[in-house]
Amino acid sequence: xxxxxxxxxxxVTQMGQEVxxxxxxxxxxxxxxxxxxxxxxxxxxxxxxxxxxxxEKSEIFDDQFSVERPDGSNFTLKIRSTKLEDSAMYFxxxxxxxxxxxxxxxxxxxxxxx
Amino acid sequence: xxxxxxxxxxxxxxxGRISILNCDYTNSMxxxxxxxxxxxxxxxxxxxxxxxxxxxxxxxxxxxxxNKSAKHLSLHIVPSQPGDSAVYFCAAVSSGGGAxxxxxxxxxxxxxxx
Numbered sequence: 001x002x003x004x005x006x007x008x009x010x011x012v013t014q015m016g017q018e019v020x021x022x023x024x025x026x027x028x029x030x031x032x033x034x035x036x037x038x039x040x041x042x043x044x045x046x047x048x049x050x051x052x053x054x055x056e057k058s059e060i061f062d063d064q065f066s067v068e069r070p071d072g073s074n075f076t077l078k079i080r081s082t083k084l085e086d087s088a089m090y091f092x093x094x095x096x097x098x099x100x101x102x103x104x105x106x107x108x109x110x111x112x113x114x
Numbered sequence: 115x116x117x118x119x120x121x122x123x124x125x126x127x128x129x130g131r132i133s134i135l136n137c138d139y140t141n142s143m144x145x146x147x148x149x150x151x152x153x154x155x156x157x158x159x160x161x162x163x164x165x166x167x168x169x170x171x172x173x174x175x176x177x178x179x180x181n182k183s184a185k186h187l188s189l190h191i192v193p194s195q196p197g198d199s200a201v202y203f204c205a206a207v208s209s210g211g212g213a214x215x216x217x218x219x220x221x222x223x224x225x226x227x228x
Contacts, residue, residue: 035216042218043216045215056212102148102163104160108155
């Protein structure tokens with residue numbers, strides 16, 4: 001069964017450092033997403049990406065965050081200057097269509113900011 | 115601002131019996147609802163969904179019921195099996211409103227007892 005692959009599984013970074021989380025979506029999917037889950041809290045939508053541009057973003061997705069699909073297969077989330085409160089599980093997801101379709105999620109990257 | 119609420123953090127059910135997980139929402143613009151299952155250290159896995167034009171959708175052991183007037187949906191699992199032990203998330207989207215991002219509830223931890 002096709003999978004969404006995320007690397008690394010765990011990333012530790014110092015506060016103020018830039019971090020890039022990587023995802024390989026399912027190859028025939030057209031919509032790509034990032035979500036995060038702070039420990040003990042709910043899964044929160046960050047951003048959706050379609051046709052090489054951001055389709056929708058939440059209030060959480062401020063200027064510190066950016067996304068890119070650099071080579072047609074990878075989908076990355078960059079956090080420019082990490083803060084302690086950015087520590088969370090970050091999930092990438094992809095779908096054939098928008099919104100109403102069941103996404104396929106990756107296994108997540110645990111980001112720990114120290 | 116909890117637009118999707120799962121008021122039971124945990125639920126314990128005997129193997130073979132029915133598990134009923136509940137979810138309430140406040141945003142009347144939501145027109146598509148999804149249930150996800152999550153094991154530790156994995157991403158959410160899509161289970162079943164329902165459009166707001168329907169009141170029931172069934173897939174094997176899983177049935178989702180939607181009561182639009184009450185803004186309430188429920189997931190029924192019959193019969194419950196040990197492998198069903200996981201955290202279940204209710205999610206909603208306003209796809210007709212052009213949204214991509216899912217709004218998740220906080221999840222219910224289902225424990226199936228032998």
